[in-house]
Amino acid sequence: MGEGVHIIPAQQRIGENWYRGTADAIYQNLDLIKSQTATERILILGGDHIYKMDYSRMINFHVESGADVTVACIQKPIEQASEFGVMGLNEQGDIINFVEKPKNPTPMPNDNSKALISMGIYIFNVDVLDAELRQALENPDYKHDFGHNIIPSLIGRSNLKGYVFTERGHPGGNGYWRDVGHVDEYYAATMDLLAPTPELDLYDTSWPIMTNQVQRPGVKFLFNDPNRRGFAVDSVLCAGAIISGGQVNHSLVSSDVRVEDFAEVQDSILLPRSIVGRSCKLKKVIVGEECIIPDGTVIGYNLEEDKKRYTVTEDGVVLVSAEMFEAKQEVDANSDIEALA
Template sequence: MINNKVLAIILGGGQGSRLHPLTEERSKPAVPIAGKYRLVDIPISNCINSDIKRMFVLTQFNSASLNRHIKDTYHFSFFSSAFVDVLAAEQTPHNKTWFQGTADAVRQSMHHFLRHDFDYALILSGDQLYQMDYDKMIEAHEENNAEISIATIPVNAKDATSFGILKANQENMVTSFIEKPDASLLPDWTSEVSDDMKSQGRDYLASMGIYIFNRELLTQLMNDPSTNDFGKEIIPQSIEKHKTLSFQYEGYWTDIGNIDSFFEANIGLTDDIPKFNLYDKAKRIYTHARMLPTTKIAGTTLDRAVISEGCIISASRIEKSVIGIRSRIGKESTVINTYMMGSDYYETLLDIESHKIKVLMGIGERCFIKNCILDKNSRIGDDVRINGGTHLEDTENDMYAIKDGIVVVKKGATIPVGYVI
């Protein structure tokens, strides 16, 4: 079943500088999460679970790995109209610049969208972690005869200053909007929320950056080249002129904007009852199907660990950590509060001998790794000690970066034997 009324447009985001160095060689939607997925799998899976199977992913930075992942992953029936297409920024005779913002990205790609039949454009972000039934939002949009719908999430006063905050009336129609309000202005910006949200002090409606636009209105709005961004320009300017619905969502949602929130979201998967539920059959997350062997573990104490397939682990202890596909961890090593992304391939004995590889992919023997993100294909030599934490100053070199006390070992980097951070 395909919802032919809706075309999904997933925004890949800008350069992803706040997620650097994870975005040094890949676009933000291609960043690996939860040991085996990529960020872009989240909105695509939400769409598939909502019977929306016509999707465009818009990107302009380092899009090669994203292209490859989508091409290898999302195959629909030859007789189906379903597709996931990546649109990278392109120069045309009419436009010689890159995307200048979210709305500009949609504007520059409109000629691709308009070749398809659709009543509504569902605009999504490629760097958020949540599970949402878009069908319910589309139903609410239709029932209220809205021209624009904005998904909103109740937040507390502390968080409200970091978001675009909407004010909605009793019919859930948006009456006003303010971008990142000062704390002194907040008393005037409370909205009607559920009793459960009120009890948590979440009285402010934050925009989640998820929008539905009627086709005609989107086409009309995109004809104005002076507006480049949905959140900063299109939405505030449209509220008074066009019927705009606030669709409240109360589930788990996090915007993965920086290393700190990315790390927290991944480590949160090790909780007894994680806020992001990967085990819900009705809301499953799809990704590239790999034919990997089962994981092999010898002599390891595991405590709140999430282990992906294809790993070979001989560590002494793994605690509150996410271990990605094809990870190798040597004897007597301890891994705590760490996200290890794993490897893209296995090194064979022949590779090791012929290339004289001294430090193997993965974590060596007798290592201590804490508060760390190990990017794909990184190599940690024997007897390495990495003890991340707020005692460390932010810094960066060819091997690693430290941000907010989290040590990020770069993709393919080698940390030599006996190194201490």
């Protein structure tokens, strides 16, 4: 069918600026889009979202409705809506208003507890997108963003439709979607995967997630002594992980992770090739790739102390990285030298 995947590096095609926003990123690659023969429509996706969606249904909606632009949208609690573009639709599905990250979001007409927000997924007719980008981005005060500029400016001038993303007909049988541009949302999305019946089911064989995985051996659990037992419950563990006399509870353990003797890991995310040392205690922690947690380290039980050493989010998630521990070790070493002096 002539399908393929092309990875296009960032470019500076219209001056000395790198991409100044989502709209500018498309603008600087318009020549590549238009070089494809018989390209009438373009589907634009965000790179920091987690969901399952059958795009063909949205494309069919776009074509059948005669839209120039279609914006995917989903219902979200009103208290979360300020983080997104909030939109309103009329009975015909036309977008009649759109405000990016409003301080006081407008609720849905039939439900004051929710707002209709943009998912950052768009379908444009290429001729409409081409004309709008070329005209709009000549303005030096432009914010170069679809949500701030392009979509609001097209209301009343083009046929804009809202495609409401629901569970109907989509893989997984639900309308699950999260924007993981913030650490707290990334953490929440990961914790969602650990539910007995997760909204986003990685084990769904009818709509599998295709990815490239390095071949690694299976997960290994070591020791079964009364005070030294390696186990994991309510968790997801990836290939190559070794739980050596430690305890893992309600956590995600990535590939090639080691949890050493007497360590306790609770409500946490351990990224690839990280090591949790002996007798460590971690709670609600994201451990970065190749990060080695020294023996006896306690994180997540005293957030005020954690803030002095690590990154702590608004929701109390502690983010630690290899660089943080390297910096801490350097400070400790300098303190030892000063003490000796």
